[in-house]
Amino acid sequence: MATANSTPPPLQAASFKEAAKLAMMRRNLTVAALANRLGRQRNTVSIAINHETMCPGVKEEIKKELGFHI
Numbered sequence: 001m002a003t004a005n006s007t008p009p010p011l012q013a014a015s016f017k018e019a020a021k022l023a024m025m026r027r028n029l030t031v032a033a034l035a036n037r038l039g040r041q042r043n044t045v046s047i048a049i050n051h052e053t054m055c056p057g058v059k060e061e062i063k064k065e066l067g068f069h070i
Contacts, residue, residue, distance in 0.1 A: 020049045023066035
């Protein structure tokens with residue numbers, strides 16, 4: 001039974017988009033900062049995160065940089 005003092009369960013992502021955004025929030029990274037780390041344009045990274053079938057190579061770079069698998 002949950003109480004007011006219970007710790008909520010850890011967040012789990014159901015999609016690449018959610019996993020990327022959670023990983024970025026945990027690291028206090030913006031899309032622009034992530035793009036800079038990857039040497040990519042901010043728009044390219046945004047498209048890779050927000051569109052399911054776009055930029056598969058950039059998605060792999062994001063996964064590697066943020067350290068998650070989905």
